[in-house]
Amino acid sequence: MHNFAVVGAGVAGLASAIALARAGHGVTVFEQARQIDEVGAGLQIGPNAVHALRQLDVWSALQSDTVAPDRIVIKDGCSARTLSNIDLTKDFESRFGAPYRVAHRANLIARLRDAAAGHPSIELRTDCPVDGFDADGKQVTVRFSGDEHQLADALIGADGIRSTIRQQLLEDGPPDYTGHAIFRALLPMIDVPAATNKTSVNLWLYPGGHVVHYPVNGGRELNIVAAADSLWVEDGWRTSAERADLISFFPAAAPQLKDLLEAPARWHKWAGTDRKPADSWGSGPITLIGDAAHPSLPYLAQGAAMALEDAVVLGQCCADCTDIAPAFRQFEEARRPRTTRVAKTSKDQGRIYHLRSSAALARNIAMFALPSNISLTRLSWLYGWKPTKTAT
Numbered sequence: 001m002h003n004f005a006v007v008g009a010g011v012a013g014l015a016s017a018i019a020l021a022r023a024g025h026g027v028t029v030f031e032q033a034r035q036i037d038e039v040g041a042g043l044q045i046g047p048n049a050v051h052a053l054r055q056l057d058v059w060s061a062l063q064s065d066t067v068a069p070d071r072i073v074i075k076d077g078c079s080a081r082t083l084s085n086i087d088l089t090k091d092f093e094s095r096f097g098a099p100y101r102v103a104h105r106a107n108l109i110a111r112l113r114d115a116a117a118g119h120p121s122i123e124l125r126t127d128c129p130v131d132g133f134d135a136d137g138k139q140v141t142v143r144f145s146g147d148e149h150q151l152a153d154a155l156i157g158a159d160g161i162r163s164t165i166r167q168q169l170l171e172d173g174p175p176d177y178t179g180h181a182i183f184r185a186l187l188p189m190i191d192v193p194a195a196t197n198k199t200s201v202n203l204w205l206y207p208g209g210h211v212v213h214y215p216v217n218g219g220r221e222l223n224i225v226a227a228a229d230s231l232w233v234e235d236g237w238r239t240s241a242e243r244a245d246l247i248s249f250f251p252a253a254a255p256q257l258k259d260l261l262e263a264p265a266r267w268h269k270w271a272g273t274d275r276k277p278a279d280s281w282g283s284g285p286i287t288l289i290g291d292a293a294h295p296s297l298p299y300l301a302q303g304a305a306m307a308l309e310d311a312v313v314l315g316q317c318c319a320d321c322t323d324i325a326p327a328f329r330q331f332e333e334a335r336r337p338r339t340t341r342v343a344k345t346s347k348d349q350g351r352i353y354h355l356r357s358s359a360a361l362a363r364n365i366a367m368f369a370l371p372s373n374i375s376l377t378r379l380s381w382l383y384g385w386k387p388t389k390t391a392t
């Protein structure tokens, strides 16, 4: 049994703590926030994420918080013409061995937090911003502000896209702004315009932008995310946004889409960021996980799923390990190809979703012509992931 320090109690940090504790280790999680609670908006939980949650023994608790969308419907944002319609019910579930669900980010964080807090080998310490670490080859010293510190056998940086641990390890500076402003709102279902599809994951493609919406919180609210090409930049997830600012990016939207974007009184926005894939995520008994290791744009809706998969693979690599450093390198080797592909595909999706004029027309024709079973086959590399003993 080793003693692991995990920096950050987001999806990656909490899930890693659970995976490592289930593998027989002791874990202390240091979170900078005063409370581990609700911020953010909706999350899509594809079958690969469900498999990871089952492996962590969290799915049974989370399942009832999730909503089962019936379809993924892709529409042209100007004409409202349906371009693609993928059934998410029985055939989908039997193909991938797990369902497709949507939930509020708070539901996932709460269930992971409860599972971690209930495990006797996990200590959760909030209001604990980590400043950095020292490593002497035998142990890692986790440093906090002032002279405070804590010893551990190994350190995992699960501290998100602006990771302090990554900075000290890789010194690769802040993440890159991708030129996208991403707006989000939660709308009580009672206020959702009548013409809006309330049962599916909906994706509207628009010149220079796109909009995604789906039900969360037991179907009581609609989560709406709208991305637009924009040079606006700012750190953080909680900046308030003007409705008029958002709507100005979608002047020729179809009436159903326009009505939906006009419905929420309150919007927040963040600036899209990612990083070039790193060649290394760690050294010795130190590694990175989740967004700290491989941040991506949210357009494949896989940020949380990758963090959950990471945690499962980390737990497998560290089960029965006597020496942590090789176990961490094995974890990194197992995860790097897949997370790099997800980050690249997410970026490509953003570009394709935002195409304009004749390129958009060609995209629409190709999407319309593609049978949905072929679309699903093309997504098998993503949704078909299952935990194995050795790799992804």
Ligand SMILES: Cc1cc2nc3c(=O)[nH]c(=O)nc-3n(C[C@H](O)[C@H](O)[C@H](O)COP(=O)(O)OP(=O)(O)OC[C@H]3O[C@@H](n4cnc5c(N)ncnc54)[C@H](O)[C@@H]3O)c2cc1C
Binding pocket: 007, 008, 009, 010, 011, 012, 013, 030, 031, 032, 033, 039, 040, 041, 042, 105, 128, 129, 130, 131, 158, 159, 160, 161, 162, 163, 164, 184, 237, 289, 290, 291, 292, 298, 303, 304, 307
């Ligand atoms: C507040 C917030 C809101 C989000 N909202 C959305 C959203 O609406 N849509 C979306 O697609 N993605 C959102 N994300 C990102 C999404 O949750 C992640 O992409 C995904 O879940 C992977 O999670 P992660 O645990 O790797 O990183 P994160 O979710 O970023 O978690 C990192 C954790 O580390 C903590 N931390 C950071 N630095 C330190 C430090 N020095 N010491 C101690 N703790 C530290 C942070 O407080 C945070 O709890 C949000 C993330 C956060 C933190």
